[in-house]
Amino acid sequence: MYSYHKENVKHILAEVNRYLQLLYGTAWSVKEIVNGYQRYEPGLHSNYIFDVLLKSNLNSSTVMERVELFQPFSELNINHGSVQTLNSETVYFLLPVTYTVLDRLIAFLAYYEEQFLQREGNVYLLVIVMDSDAKQVKDIKELLQKLWKKYPSSYVRTVEMEGVFSRAKALDKAAKQLHEGSLLFFCDVDVRVAFEFLTRCRHNAKRGVQVFYPVVFSQYNPVIIKSFSPPNKIRTYWDISKYTGMWLHYGFGMVCLFNQDYQEVGGFRLDRAGWGGEDVELYERHVKSHLRVFRAMDPSLIHTYHDKNCSFSLASDQYEMCVATLADTYGSRSQLAKKNIACRTNRIF
Numbered sequence: 001m002y003s004y005h006k007e008n009v010k011h012i013l014a015e016v017n018r019y020l021q022l023l024y025g026t027a028w029s030v031k032e033i034v035n036g037y038q039r040y041e042p043g044l045h046s047n048y049i050f051d052v053l054l055k056s057n058l059n060s061s062t063v064m065e066r067v068e069l070f071q072p073f074s075e076l077n078i079n080h081g082s083v084q085t086l087n088s089e090t091v092y093f094l095l096p097v098t099y100t101v102l103d104r105l106i107a108f109l110a111y112y113e114e115q116f117l118q119r120e121g122n123v124y125l126l127v128i129v130m131d132s133d134a135k136q137v138k139d140i141k142e143l144l145q146k147l148w149k150k151y152p153s154s155y156v157r158t159v160e161m162e163g164v165f166s167r168a169k170a171l172d173k174a175a176k177q178l179h180e181g182s183l184l185f186f187c188d189v190d191v192r193v194a195f196e197f198l199t200r201c202r203h204n205a206k207r208g209v210q211v212f213y214p215v216v217f218s219q220y221n222p223v224i225i226k227s228f229s230p231p232n233k234i235r236t237y238w239d240i241s242k243y244t245g246m247w248l249h250y251g252f253g254m255v256c257l258f259n260q261d262y263q264e265v266g267g268f269r270l271d272r273a274g275w276g277g278e279d280v281e282l283y284e285r286h287v288k289s290h291l292r293v294f295r296a297m298d299p300s301l302i303h304t305y306h307d308k309n310c311s312f313s314l315a316s317d318q319y320e321m322c323v324a325t326l327a328d329t330y331g332s333r334s335q336l337a338k339k340n341i342a343c344r345t346n347r348i349f
Contacts, residue, residue: 096170
């Protein structure tokens with residue numbers, strides 16, 4: 001962070017602290033800044049949002065306060081503050097799968113168990129299985145039943161669908177089985193979701209007001225990371241850095257929103273097969289609606305690298321998106337340049 005950014009943030013946090021002292025007095029103090037966001041409105045102002053965890057100086061109570069500030073290129077002004085309810089809303093994970101991703105589903109469930117079931121995250125997992133083979137569907141259901149038996153108080157359900165795989169149809173069918181007040185998270189089997197995401201999902205999705213489209217960090221190929229990154233720069237492949245991956249600013253597949261706000265804009269286009277394109281169209285519908293779109297990079301969402309094939313059977317726009325994503329997420333430009341040099345000098349990896 002540049003020095004002038006540090007000074008600006010220091011000044012903003014001082015204003016936040018002053019506001020909270022006026023609001024709560026000496027009975028409460030700041031324990032932690034949980035989340036912080038900045039949004040620049042060209043020609044108008046900079047907007048800052050902080051989720052602040054306060055602790056009581058009298059007992060063990062805590063409360064989450066959201067403070068929103070704006071700086072209209074002059075003195076800093078506090079727009080408003082609002083108390084946030086901690087861990088109240090159930091988050092419904094909607095996860096479409098087929099048998100072809102069984103190995104990745106097993107990895108997803110292992111991490112889901114560690115992050116949410118062992119820590120009682122108040123979540124509901126709804127897995128939509130699109131497969132025509134009865135035995136393959138049975139294998140997936142048995143995998144989920146095994147998880148449910150291990151955690152009988154957890155919520156794990158399957159929805160079965162037949163026909164050609166369509167992420168849009170799978171998510172739409174699952175959403176229509178839940179009431180309009182449900183807080184939905186459209187998920188992906190290759191995305192590792194950390195426990196901290198729940199707070200951001202609950203705070204940034206506001207029924208009838210705002211939908212949350214987090215920006216996911218996408219891993220590069222681990223072989224490329226290991227072979228063509230500077231020495232001593234990588235601790236683990238799960239580090240977030242320019243050597244391990246990139247932020248998918250053009251990806252809109254992960255979204256946290258209330259079911260009412262999904263249905264209100266007409267949901268997904270249901271004539272799309274496969275993956276790709278349906279997320280962009282839904283995002284554009286929300287942008288054009290009266291709802292506010294909240295978008296920010298989220299370090300608790302990491303798309304794990306996997307080999308990918310772009311089928312010629314995809315629609316032309318889907319195929320182009322697939323190839324572009326495949327190229328972008330293979331490695332950074334500098335890493336690929338080093339690989340190219342290595343290939344030319346016969347040091348092929």
